[in-house]
Amino acid sequence: MTPTTMIKTNGISKTVTTTQGQLQILKPISFEVKAGESIAIVGASGSGKSTLLSLLAGLDEVSEGEIYIDAQAMHNMDEEQRAQLRGAKVGFIFQSFMLVQSLTALENIMLPAEIAGHKDAKKRALDILELVGLDHRASHYPNQLSGGEQQRVAIARAFISKPKILFADEPTGNLDAANSDKIEKLLFELNQNSHTTLVLVTHDPVLAGKCQRQLHMQAGELTEVFANTSAEQAARQVG
């Protein structure tokens, strides 16, 4: 069975208004991502990686072009519809974890399931908390957890509603080497097990190398797209 297309963009661009006039921060970009595929968006700071991610995730509106997520035309949707789409099909992991400080680890994980109206939110959350190895920290608040633990909670939160696409923005950017390794391992493991499409923004070449493809960004332009060989990926994922 040929994998379906999960993300498709046709000439998407982003222009912002500044005091000096219009500024195009993202030049027209077109590419496709297959279901279950993992891609890394790489590039220097200010190259437009995060802007691209925000458009793909529907957090921001495109100025021009088309985006299809799981065959749905996201560029035609308003904020509410995009939120609905995110709730149904998308998971997120952020560099700064973005946990709700006033909710416990368990409640943070339950949040997407609750928003989606799942009755078994708590059970699902407990299961996945165990999977990320934090069942003993269920009732702790984010500021009582280490950085690595917080990111594991964030990963558990991202996977609870079984998203079709997972967006990760510098997921190891705030972590030390040992914790980064653990998080990367967990991320790819869950990704493979649940056949999620992974879109990862990073400036870490090692982490990027673990994805199937890399999209290189420079000054708002997509300059290069290339595939990592399976051997490279395997070596990096193990290493």
Added chain:
Amino acid sequence: MTDHTLSLAWRLFRHETKRGELTIILLAIILSVASVLSLSLFSERLKSALTEKSAEFIAADRVLDSNSPVDLAWIEKAQEMGLNTAHQTYARSMVFANEQMDLVDLRAADTGYPLKGTVKIADKPFAPGIAIKRLPASGEAWIESQLFQTLGIVVGDNIEVGDKVFRVSKVLTEVPDAGFSVFGGDPKVLISNADLAATKVEGPGSRINYSYFFTGDSSDLDSYYDWLEPQLDSEIHDWDSIEDDETGIGRAVGRAGQYFLLASLLAIVLAAVSIAVAAQRYSMRHYDPVAIMKTLGAPKKMVQQIYLLQILFITALGITIGVILGFLIQQLVVAAIADKVDVSIDVWHWKPLIIAVFTGTVCAVLFSLYPLMKLFSVSPLRVLRRDLGANLSSRLIQFIASGGAIFLLMWSYSQNLKVSAILFVSGIILVFSLLMVTYGLIWVGRKFAQGKMGAWQLAWARIHRRAMDNSVQLISFAVTIMLLLIVLVMRNDMVQQWQNQLPQGTPNYFLVNISQAQQPNLQQHFASNQVDIDKFYPVVRGRFVAVNDEKVRTAVSKEDPDEASNGRDGLGREANLTWSNTLQNGSEVVEGQWFGLSNSSDTATERPYEVSIEKSISERMQLSLNDKLTFNIGSEIIDLKVTSIRDVNWQSMQPNFFFVIEPRALQNFIPTYISSFNLPSDRKADITQLMQPFANVTLIDVDARINQLRNIVDQVSLAVEFILILVLAAGALVLIAQVQASMDERQQELAILRTLGAKGRLIRASVVFEFIIIGVVAGAMAAVANELSLYMLQTQIFQMSASWHLEYWVIAPLAGALVVGTLGALGCWRLLSLNTSQLLRQMV
């Protein structure tokens, strides 16, 4: 709304309460409810207690005065409606004894009298009185001390009143409804109502006044009046309550009431400011959770419901705690003053509770409206771009919502558009001028503080960089300080004016009928007894016969505005006329010119004699400048031209006169003299010895009345004092909330400075300096705004003379610097006690 939304909202609320996230907003609501409740409950209770106390001065809650007996059915109706009633008949009559006679104020009371207050009697003239429940028995009369002198009688002698002989069984020292003017009028004689008919003083041509007293619940009294009013004839009947009382007491109580109202209004504004500050902070702290929820797919409606529910939970909790706390505070205050204020204040009032809950709700909802709208507008993109704030930025909405809320609360609470408008408009002017001044100061300050990065420079740099935030903060500090100043200064001015009315040593005895020959002896005798005697005022008695050659029917009888207004005096009664070249203290010429100042072209010999008349008499008798008044003095007729009209302070406890005549006019008449002196209560026994050599001089004892007046002024002052303390406490809490909120915003910067290795001392000093600068500026601006608001309040609402309060131009900035600086230092100390990593972690 789904179960999930509710449970999420509840969970967030529970956790945030537990973790102290909601403390500030919760405290603000608690503060608003508690201060409004305690203040208005206390003032409501005190007001009714004072009204109760003041009611003693009219001997009832309401009085119906009438020129003729009223239909008995009216009284029966009042009794049916659950009111207590009593009745007293007043007549001016002659009494005879020992071949002497005198005109007296005869009062015939029925058994219910007095419904409020007490009658006091003594066994000897001028002895201290003792309260008594009963009234004179039939055939008995109680008479005032001075009448014993005039008639030359002792207790146990008989007097004749009209056709009936009475035995004088006691000395009457005090009746509650005596009135407060200096010349208490003719000596009072109290008899039983049952004996009145036998005296036959009632008859054609006699001037009798009938007073019907009522007490009961104010609602019953009001409904009775509703029933009664259509049947009253304004020519004959007059319905009075203590609130209508234009004497010193009525005014003091009325003014105190306005002060309580003002204080409560200001407390509402203070509470509103603190809620606005707290809601702003609450909203900003929730930008991240909202962005996260939106990112995770939460629809806008769900986010709105979650936060509105939270506000609802916080409001409900805040109101509950606030009501309990407010009640306790108020109870504490009541307990604290119970032994000083001898009135029962254990009455529960629902109105303050309703006001407090209403205030809490309106404040919480309207003041969190704009911050919540901002919160709802936070973009999910914030999860990637942390610098993104709210999309909504319309200060107009904020101003309309919060301004509207404040005005609505003020108006609905005070039901006084004028007070609300004055405070509100001066508030708006203040806010806008402060905004301008703040920007200017921030800009100027930065210019002066350039150079090496010391604590001062850091402080100014921070103030400058966050000009908008700081201007809002400055304004809220300035408004808080201004409100506190208003309450403080108003209290000082008001209490001062009250006390000035009755300074220590106010005369409590008056001497009338002193002959010219007695004057030096009397002066000497009093001096040898260490009693200071006041100025002697010459007096001649004159009959007022014509105005502009037209004979008058209404005559002025004596120097008592209350009594004269009843119009009870017979035709042709005499008036006391005095002469003086100088205007008396406390009097003010409101029309025309004082003697000798008019630019009259008449030569001295042709010039008519001038007279200055009192304002109320000029209105009552429709006299105006240049009218010709004719008096019959002794056997001579004298014409006088009205050249000035005076406003006289009848509360000054000095001899005051309706007519003051140019000395030139009266030089040929032989006057008697009036004077006054102060004798401390503990020397009351010396009176007999003092007066013994001057048998013909009449002594009028107003000590009891002065004490009554002083007592009520003391109690009102004390109450005002407590209200002031309550408002000050509320204000202090608001300042703490503001500093606390602004500390949050400084946390990030402190963390960075700390990380970069700045010494704790430098950081602390820079924060303290920053708050000191803010405190000084806010204090200075508050002093200016205070002056403006006070001017408007004192002249427009309190009918007081406005004055400058220059000392506060110094005190306010200093106090601002001290209080705000200290609070800033304390808040900073808390932050700096955390280590850098804790600081950074708190920022995440």
